[in-house]
Amino acid sequence: MVSSQTTTPAWDEGLLKNPHTVADKRGRVQRMFAAIAPSYDLNNRLHSLWMDQHWRRKAVKWAGLNKSDSVVDVACGTGDLTLAFRYALERLESLDGGTRPHERVIGIDFTYEMLPIARSKSTARQGTPSIIYLNGDAQALPLPDACADVVSIAFGIRNVADPATAIREFHRILRPGGRLIILEFSLPTNSVLRGLYNFYFRKILPRTATLISGDKTGAYKYLPESVNTFIGREQMMAMMSKAGFDKVEHRAMTFGVCICYRGVKE
Numbered sequence: 001m002v003s004s005q006t007t008t009p010a011w012d013e014g015l016l017k018n019p020h021t022v023a024d025k026r027g028r029v030q031r032m033f034a035a036i037a038p039s040y041d042l043n044n045r046l047h048s049l050w051m052d053q054h055w056r057r058k059a060v061k062w063a064g065l066n067k068s069d070s071v072v073d074v075a076c077g078t079g080d081l082t083l084a085f086r087y088a089l090e091r092l093e094s095l096d097g098g099t100r101p102h103e104r105v106i107g108i109d110f111t112y113e114m115l116p117i118a119r120s121k122s123t124a125r126q127g128t129p130s131i132i133y134l135n136g137d138a139q140a141l142p143l144p145d146a147c148a149d150v151v152s153i154a155f156g157i158r159n160v161a162d163p164a165t166a167i168r169e170f171h172r173i174l175r176p177g178g179r180l181i182i183l184e185f186s187l188p189t190n191s192v193l194r195g196l197y198n199f200y201f202r203k204i205l206p207r208t209a210t211l212i213s214g215d216k217t218g219a220y221k222y223l224p225e226s227v228n229t230f231i232g233r234e235q236m237m238a239m240m241s242k243a244g245f246d247k248v249e250h251r252a253m254t255f256g257v258c259i260c261y262r263g264v265k266e
Helices: 026-046 051-062 080-095 112-126 165-175 191-213 219-228 235-244
Strands: 070-072 104-109 131-133 150-156 174-185 245-253 260-264
Touching: 026 051, 026 104, 026 191, 026 219, 051 080, 051 150, 051 174, 051 260, 070 080, 070 165, 080 112, 080 150, 104 112, 112 131, 131 219, 150 165, 165 174, 174 219, 174 235, 191 219, 191 260, 235 245, 235 260
Parallel strands: 070 104, 070 150, 104 131, 150 174
Antiparallel strands: 174 260, 245 260
């Protein structure tokens, strides 16, 4: 049963004018995700028309995995991207006739309620819970320096209270040559497409997703406004460069609805 704390509204119209400037954003986001965790996957699939999994597969491909890589997936949620990295590593191992990689993929999320779902999916699909899942904050990762070859975060960087701090943390835990992959929603640059997208994003999705989830925190009102008020592509790339990443670039997918950023730690 969801506690009353997670069903009280986290967002009102005033806060949604720019949710990224709200002083207690971290707690509100955490409470919101705790409430919608049980229906999170269903809403993702339906409201992205199943494109969310396609975007994750593209992100994994762009990471340029080697079979010996260690991966840390931050803001892992219910584990979709974490699992995608795991499968990719297994495929690389199988090409060489090797064994399954053991505990070289870590998923981290600061909303505890997401993690049992991620663990359950990993066990159901792989037979053993070979992915390590940790409860932790993107701004203070519970990992040592230079411990990963790939760090990823999918649709989570805009939910972090201080994205610049998180990106510095990603740089800290990467080994030299390590890659950062950030997958995030954006707005189409074409004005007509942007108008159509925002009509769906602001008028239709909040109603249908709230109906499916039974959410009372305002999660699906927060979603479109958190995208519309988040930093732009050039600002994100500049933030990555300032944190120490080289070869920073981005790729737009599905008319610019989703952006994949990539940077390398030299």
